[in-house]
Amino acid sequence: MLAAVLALLSTACGRDPPEQRLRDSVTQFQAAIEQRDAPALQEWLAADFVGPEGLDREGARRLAVGSFLRYRQLGVTVGPLDIAMQPDHATVRFTAALTGGSGRPLPEAARLYEVETGWREEDGDWRMTSARWSAKL
Known part of the structure; x- marks a missing residue:
């Protein structure tokens, strides 16, 4: 019995914290x-x-596919994460620089965004529940 309790505790202690x-x-x-x-x-x-504007999970996938078709190369640089943890969800705010090009050294398009995302833990995995972004420049 003691061995089982110790094994359970060591597993719990070895798991990364939610953040x-x-x-x-x-x-x-x-x-x-x-x-x-x-x-x-x-x-x-x-x-x-x-x-x-009501973008859902499937719409987000289609938006991504459209961007992937438009730009052969995509780059994402994420600024420091500002995380607010709650008991059953979290909010993550950051800036993101997106670049896209057609293989040339300099991107054809580069934009900086302010991003706010909502996350919820589901069966031990974090899933994004919401996203908002606005152009910073």
Whole structure:
């Protein structure tokens, strides 16, 4: 019995804290964008995801695919994450510089955005529930 309790405690202690797991999720979401992987990107979105102007999970996937078709190369540089943790959700704010080009050294398009995302932990994984962004420049 004592061995089982110790094993359970060591597993719980070895797990990253929620904020670190959330930071890792944001990093993996960013990687999915840079890898032009729309299905992986969609997996990070909660089933009830809502974006600007009623954008839903499927609409976000289509938006990503359209961007991937328009730009052969996409880059995302995310500024420092400002995370507000709540018991059942979190808000992540950051700036994001998006660049896109057709293979030339300089991007054809570059934009800086202020981004606010909502996240919820589902079965141990963080999923994005909402996103808002506005052009900064």
